[in-house]
Amino acid sequence: MDPTSVSERENVTLTCRTKCTLDPITVYSWYKNGQPIPNSNTSSPVYILFSVSSEDTGRYSCAVEGHEDLPSAEETLTVRYGPKNTSVSISPSGEIVEGSSVNLTCSSDANPPVDKYTWYKVTYKNMSMRHSGQRYTIHNISSEDREGYYCEALNIIGRETIPVHINVICKYDTFCLFFVHCNFTDFILTSCIYKPKILQQCFPGFLWWGWGLS
Known part of the structure; x- marks a missing residue:
């Protein structure tokens, strides 16, 4: 496997080698995590993964068709990617009464893991950073805090920002x-x-x- 660690949208080349003497017309079978890769049988010992994504992370191996019981050793592919599927959990959940406190927790799927979570508040005048860290507590919350908060997840590959809706009811x-x-x-x-x-x-x-x- 070359290379064994890549970022999304890069290509990876898999090459199947053996010391055995093979029939001139040989078909190679390719596997991911022990399962056949659909439509991957090739007459060439080279198989290319084009523009990989996070879903391509896994263990790869090959075998000669007709001798699938003798697969190669597995090589592990690691794919690096920026934050995705970012979400915010709110505690307590449901309606939050003005004047109380609420805890926000931001989570994201990323490889390498998220380096930094940042919380922003956007108003009609400007955008300001309110907190740095995965968890953020808003004290003495008001009806103006219903909208305008954002969580940003960041790693060396990229970033993702999502809005936060808080169900604040006034006194x-x-x-x-x-x-x-x-x-x-x-x-x-x-x-x-x-x-x-x-x-x-x-x-x-x-x-x-x-x-x-x-």
Whole structure:
């Protein structure tokens, strides 16, 4: 195998060699992790992996067709790649009430492993770095923290940045509304009663009330 360690999109050459005398017309079979590689049988002892990806990481071997019970020793291919499948877990999960704390944890698949996790906050004015490290705790969270946070995963190959959505609900504000209950007789208004009602409503947001007939 040449080379045995590559970055994604590079090529790898596998060469099958033996000291045995082979038939002039020989077919070679190729294997990955002990399983045949589909459509890989060749009449040449050379097999090329073009533009490899992280999925090509594994152990490779070869054999002569008809003698698959005598495979070669395995060679291991290592593929380096930048962060991918980056995700953020939020604790506690679900709704986060304003004023409480929330823990964010960023994870990513990368080879070599991620060197650095960085947390950013983007507002309509600018973008600022808030924390360096895989875990980030936001204290005294507010409704403005719902959106705008990003986690960036970085290694020597590349980086990946993903947005974070935090389900923040604001504290309940108590206010008083007057409900109007009206009576109609034959579609003629006969009376109305004003009833004060104490409500709890979370802002920002709008609550729409309609008028009903009783």
